[in-house]
Amino acid sequence: MASRCSLLSCACLLLLVFPLDIRSSPGDVQIEMKNVRLHVDDGIILDVSRLHGIMVSRNAGAPPILDDQSSYILELQTAQMSMEMSSLQN
Numbered sequence: 001m002a003s004r005c006s007l008l009s010c011a012c013l014l015l016l017v018f019p020l021d022i023r024s025s026p027g028d029v030q031i032e033m034k035n036v037r038l039h040v041d042d043g044i045i046l047d048v049s050r051l052h053g054i055m056v057s058r059n060a061g062a063p064p065i066l067d068d069q070s071s072y073i074l075e076l077q078t079a080q081m082s083m084e085m086s087s088l089q090n
Contacts, residue, residue: 049080
């Protein structure tokens with residue numbers, strides 16, 4: 001689990017350093033978050049100051065479902081996030 005958090009932290013850092021120009025397709029949903037505590041997994045909380053990206057459905061032809069984290073992939077364009085040490089330990 002610790003390696004998963006480290007990987008998530010590194011991925012977030014890379015996305016912040018190298019912002020992507022993301023193009024959406026008709027079934028994708030653009031998403032913007034501000035001041036959100038995102039519960040990624042049990043005991044893992046990501047504090048999102050701001051985020052802009054696209055939710056891409058994992059199921060072709062079906063829209064992504066915000067409440068079902070396994071139904072979409074979040075492609076970040078820009079983000080400012082942090083994580084507490086206790087989340088890194090889980």
